[in-house]
Amino acid sequence: MKGQESMERVWKQRGSALLLGAAVLLAMTGCSGQAASGEVIQSPPQETVTPPPAQEEQPPQTSEEQEGTDVKPSQEEEAGKPAEAAPQEQGTSEQEEIPAGLDLEVVAEPASMAVLVNKQHKLPESYEPPDLVFPNVPYLLPEKSERRKMRQEAATALEQMFAAAKADGIQLAGVSAYRPHAYQKDLFNRYVKKDGLEKARTYSAYPGTSEHETGLAIDISGIDGKCAASSCFAGTKEAIWLAENAADYGFIVRYPEGKEAITGYIYEPWHMRYVGVETSKAIVESGLTMEEYFGIAPVSSQNP
Template identity: 50%
Template structure:
């Protein structure tokens, strides 16, 4: 299912007369929220005339609650959706916490009580079926790192800023809200044959190559594929899997896409 809002914003002379807003102020948070409420124009012809000073096509995602110009990010309005797209430009609302985190019954790298074991209920169930499938093929996957809280990410980021400056922090740690692990829908997976490492070596293992080809059958996608860094903002991560549901995962797998390409959000 493709959920994709597309609104053509036209700067009509009449609008300018009504609003007399300078160009910059049009892109304030307030206006962004207002734009969301505007229906797709019924007829472009209707609104396009000799009076048009200029027009601008803006792709607007239906799932944006707010634009934060200071950090050049947008805040998503659907953090609880299993199709939520979070990346370096699209972040979760401040303090967001999933309400249905559970501990999937699979092999874990970390001990009981560690929040990194957790995933949202639907994703956890899918992880169990993925791991059981692997086991039936004689492969043992290990869940290394799942949920990470907003507060924990905030501490990590702020410590980095304090110690080495903002530029360094932005390069090497995610701003709070921008890590997919905070959705409770992501799990870093590894195997004993590479000592549970989260690195490129996992791809070469039989577990790594198997999970890359079978994760979609259980609703997971390889979130940061090789050669898509410009699109996802992340280097290849053969260990990072994201639950999106079986239908979407299968389509993304078969068409060799990323979430960004699938939704076409070029905010």
């Protein structure tokens, strides 16, 4: 596989410097999360929610990649162990110390291809994507990394999309896809321990509120890895190709430009979300964000 070979070459040449850069980038973006109420809200995503009065204080408009992904491969990961083994804090009581109370709905159908996860809509605590596989596309990640994974349907669509891009002379690479809940949780709890809950929430995703935990989201860059999960990806030929063609394969640019107040995230031309072809085409044709399309209140209208 030519793509694989060239990817490996890039990998060897850039080595840890590239990954370190990506790790820093990823560590610096991210959604501020909310405390979980823990209750499961049964309302379907189509239900129209009346937005409460706008808060005078906007939530921090952060990048989704702040999720606290320590992309730098650990020795274990390079040796073939799964990537999700985030350092464990001693004891688990810390998790219970995170105060509930902020308005955070738990999504009713986490396994739906069109599930809406954002700063106000959290995956259930016990949810694990049921059918994760390794998509056969180039990645800027070690071969065995858990973060390559996507759910089966999304993975197949991703392979088709990468092949179509290649046929158009566009060589794409996966930066990061699935993030295990336990990883996100351990990471967030470490941040809480270090900086306190309020501060941690401004730069790291509250566990369960990252789209990457669904197995339906992937950050994509060009094969050279330049501008991976970074604002300079905007305007590149890869970003333009994705914006124009992704919907044909069931993907959308989840955090469009100028919609920060609705999605809660800055423009992320690299963050692609699989929703299924019908939905992706409908969303793109509507010109709406996923929140607007499903009648979900803008993130900025609720407590940050």
